[in-house]
Amino acid sequence: MFGQYVADQAAAIIDAHGETMTLTRQDEATTITLKGKRIPGSTDDVGGSAEQQRFRVKIAPTKLLESAWASKVPSSSTDTLFVGGRPRTVVDVRPLGDGDVVALYELEVVG
8 A cells, every 4th residue: 555655654754863752641641752853933922021932843643553542643632742851732733644544743833
């Protein structure tokens, strides 16, 4: 199946060139350590002197599928991604794939 080949290749690229991140979810006892690739973004002024970063991260579904989590899909309502030791709130999730196979998830995170 060509879609699965694309997913396997995308996962291998993220694993080889990504950085280690940790995904947490409300109401889940465990965390998922995975590799992700940052896509440069912007900074948002949140008032006063505070700014927060907004960027996208591409992750493979492999570690999610292997996890004990009930839902194997990232969630913009319950997930936090720790990038470089800092918590980033997941605000948008977009599946990227070939046919009906999800090769990557693109997460928009802020924090």
